[in-house]
Amino acid sequence: MTTLLPIIEELADAPDHATRARWLLAAPLAVIIRDQVTIRRLLSAARFHEGLAYLEAEIAALSATRLKDGLAPITIRSTREYARIGIQVIARGGEEGSGNVPN
Template sequence: MTGLLPIIEQLCDCQTDAERADWLLRVPQGVIYRDNAAIRMVLRTAGFLAGVDYLDAELAAFNSTRTEQGCWRDSVLLSVGAGRAALLDVVRKGGGQ
């Protein structure tokens, strides 16, 4: 028993970076926001730094100011998009441990 929520334990159970990347791409953004410290710990322990970078981009987006139309600024969209693309690449290649 780790004391972590079951959805975070699913991340702990991932055996490869590809599985971790897939988890990050599918987990609700509210979980990323709420449990970012636990997620960061799991990703760092696994040595999955691309996942940590993506987590940072998502958190920066949550806390960024938006345009007058309520949209993210282009720089935020690019950061989050680049992080997602990197994770998709890991998933596609099957990413090792």
């Protein structure tokens, strides 16, 4: 019997990086924050470096102190968007990084 929540089991059972990327893009941000340690462990075990970079960018954006306009600093927002674009390419089956290497 597993102790993972069903949504986290979906990530654990993902057969390739494209599936992991789609999971990262669809997962509620509350789940990403709450289960970031488990998610990081699963992405690391799968050697999904782009996924780890995306996770770190999301965590940084969600944890950043916001400016007076309510937004995170531009460096945080830019990093998050670049990471998101990379994950979107992988989710569509693109060849960014090791995105097409099944595990």
